[in-house]
Amino acid sequence: MSDINFEHMTEYAKQFAGLTPEREEILKSLAPVIVPRLSKITDAFYGTLSTIKEASPFLEGRIDVLKQTHLRWLTSLFSGTYDSEYTKAMHRVGDVHVKVKLPVEFMAGGTTLIGDLLLADLDELFRDDPKARTDAVGAVNAILGFSLIIMQQSFQDSSLHAELEKFLKITGMSRALFNNLAAAYR
Amino acid sequence: MSDINFEHMTEYAKQFAGLTPEREEILKSLAPVIVPRLSKITDAFYGTLSTIKEASPFLEGRIDVLKQTHLRWLTSLFSGTYDSEYTKAMHRVGDVHVKVKLPVEFMAGGTTLIGDLLLADLDELFRDDPKARTDAVGAVNAILGFSLIIMQQSFQDSSLHAELEKFLKITGMSRALFNNLAAAYR
Numbered sequence: 001m002s003d004i005n006f007e008h009m010t011e012y013a014k015q016f017a018g019l020t021p022e023r024e025e026i027l028k029s030l031a032p033v034i035v036p037r038l039s040k041i042t043d044a045f046y047g048t049l050s051t052i053k054e055a056s057p058f059l060e061g062r063i064d065v066l067k068q069t070h071l072r073w074l075t076s077l078f079s080g081t082y083d084s085e086y087t088k089a090m091h092r093v094g095d096v097h098v099k100v101k102l103p104v105e106f107m108a109g110g111t112t113l114i115g116d117l118l119l120a121d122l123d124e125l126f127r128d129d130p131k132a133r134t135d136a137v138g139a140v141n142a143i144l145g146f147s148l149i150i151m152q153q154s155f156q157d158s159s160l161h162a163e164l165e166k167f168l169k170i171t172g173m174s175r176a177l178f179n180n181l182a183a184a185y186r
Numbered sequence: 187m188s189d190i191n192f193e194h195m196t197e198y199a200k201q202f203a204g205l206t207p208e209r210e211e212i213l214k215s216l217a218p219v220i221v222p223r224l225s226k227i228t229d230a231f232y233g234t235l236s237t238i239k240e241a242s243p244f245l246e247g248r249i250d251v252l253k254q255t256h257l258r259w260l261t262s263l264f265s266g267t268y269d270s271e272y273t274k275a276m277h278r279v280g281d282v283h284v285k286v287k288l289p290v291e292f293m294a295g296g297t298t299l300i301g302d303l304l305l306a307d308l309d310e311l312f313r314d315d316p317k318a319r320t321d322a323v324g325a326v327n328a329i330l331g332f333s334l335i336i337m338q339q340s341f342q343d344s345s346l347h348a349e350l351e352k353f354l355k356i357t358g359m360s361r362a363l364f365n366n367l368a369a370a371y372r
Contacts, residue, residue, distance in 0.1 A: 145298025
């Protein structure tokens with residue numbers, strides 16, 4: 001993992017997600033109004049998750065700890081700083097998701113659900129200020145997309161890495177032999 | 187792939203994405219106002235993609251064909267019918283993305299970009315109708331999330347399958363031998 005260029009990954013994901021410097025400023029400016037609402041949003045998020053049968057094995061007995069981590073992350077969405085350190089942190093989340101064997105769809109599913117809750121809140125907050133609302137909706141969509149892009153890149157890398165480990169274990173083949181064969185095959 | 191329960195996958199992804207029967211109706215009701223705008227949204231989508239260096243190898247010489255496919259899919263988001271046939275179609279898209287070696291982040295990246303464009307349009311269309319706007323934003327977020335969830339499930343399955351194929355080719359191991367070893371290992 002140490003050879004990843006997180007600066008490049010950050011710029012690339014920002015382009016895709018439309019996370020511009022203007023939107024980074026908007027996210028920061030939203031903090032005073034939106035951060036006080038994030039605890040309620042976290043409760044609603046886990047409330048919905050707990051109705052999904054496939055999610056329950058990941059929640060049982062852990063929901064309070066999960067809520068704390070989730071709230072910290074949600075709060076960081078409005079910090080205004082989305083540099084390679086933020087990217088590294090999101091990248092670790094993707095890795096951890098593979099290690100705890102979380103199904104891949106939980107990332108897009110979770111992001112959609114958070115988007116649903118945040119967009120509804122922004123719509124209510126800025127009901128009478130169309131310009132602020134448009135700006136806020138675009139910025140929140142961008143930071144959620146940015147975070148998801150990074151998580152999925154590391155989830156994919158970690159999944160393929162874990163799959164290779166599995167092959168090596170099953171076949172009893174050493175990594176050195178596999179690497180030699182792979183080099184010859186190319 | 188034939189043993190996938192698409193009915194179950196559909197219900198599961200709908201729960202995660204918050205795609206309720208009410209929102210399905212809302213999406214259908216949006217068609218007359220939003221469908222005429224989708225061609226412009228498709229142009230804007232490929233306009234942004236073409237500024238991303240990593241995307242250009244997938245666009246060169248194919249942009250007109252891609253735009254047609256994309257517009258057909260965008261239009262289907264407002265058909266009102268999101269059954270197991272829709273799920274199967276999105277599942278195939280995930281498979282095809284693996285076959286053409288599209289990087290995993292293009293799916294979340296593309297969805298974020300389309301969300302950006304659609305949400306801005308809805309905001310403009312329903313500027314003076316807060317209830318309709320809230321409903322439309324929630325429904326569009328849900329169908330985009332739903333589609334992404336399905337694509338990523340199949341992308342993940344196809345990636346791991348392709349990785350096994352690669353391993354068998356590199357090691358010269360037969361599938362039968364690998365399956366026997368895997369059964370013994372479990």
